[in-house]
Amino acid sequence: AQSVTxxxxxxxxxxxxLVLLRCNYSSSVPPYxxxxxxxxxxxxxxxxxYTSAATLVKGINGFEAExxxxxxxxxxxxxxxHMSDAAEYFCAVSRSNFGNEKLTFGTGTRxxxxx
Amino acid sequence: GAVVSQHPSRVICKSGTSVKIECRSLDFQATxxxxxxxxxxQSLMLMATSNEGSKATYEQGVEKDKFLINHASLTLSTLxxxxxxxxxxxxxxxxARLAGSSYNEQFFGPGTRLTVL
Numbered sequence: 001a002q003s004v005t006x007x008x009x010x011x012x013x014x015x016x017x018l019v020l021l022r023c024n025y026s027s028s029v030p031p032y033x034x035x036x037x038x039x040x041x042x043x044x045x046x047x048x049x050y051t052s053a054a055t056l057v058k059g060i061n062g063f064e065a066e067x068x069x070x071x072x073x074x075x076x077x078x079x080x081x082h083m084s085d086a087a088e089y090f091c092a093v094s095r096s097n098f099g100n101e102k103l104t105f106g107t108g109t110r111x112x113x114x115x
Numbered sequence: 116g117a118v119v120s121q122h123p124s125r126v127i128c129k130s131g132t133s134v135k136i137e138c139r140s141l142d143f144q145a146t147x148x149x150x151x152x153x154x155x156x157q158s159l160m161l162m163a164t165s166n167e168g169s170k171a172t173y174e175q176g177v178e179k180d181k182f183l184i185n186h187a188s189l190t191l192s193t194l195x196x197x198x199x200x201x202x203x204x205x206x207x208x209x210x211a212r213l214a215g216s217s218y219n220e221q222f223f224g225p226g227t228r229l230t231v232l
Contacts (some may be wrong), residue, residue, distance in 0.1 A: 043223035105158040
């Protein structure tokens, strides 16, 4: 079975400050990991994904995440927060990157940006 | 590109009635669509995987007769909540996988808020 744990249901950072959203995974097989963002009244949008290639993954909007097997983590970071980053962020895991493999989501982290 | 729509965005119905939710891929073909349910402050929980032209695959614990899924075309899947009850009130989200894609990237709809009175 696979699962992800997102530490912190709410995170607040000042505009211009570092954003760090935590995600730890549990998987019996090498995982494929994803970060999604959900803006109010919108669907989930893929930020980035780890597919067993480079451990440091760069995504859209200046976000990046680093896969650390020893720590079973896939934390999401952005060097400088922008007001437009305020949203709900979901970490997800799947067993593979192909076919109809299902995604298992974390409970989400709501990011608030303080002006 | 890769836009997924859902209709309606919100629905309020009386207990015992049936509600149909549509999920459409607007600018691509989707052989596979997924239906999720999201409770407040909780994860998205996969309910079923819908394949065009075949029966949906339901997750353990999801009642097939309660949540009817039809994927009649490459751009449309529907979820019908039959004989809805207040405990069915939730946020329902669909996603669609690009046909022919070698990656398991899912494009998500904006969700449908169902409230059963």
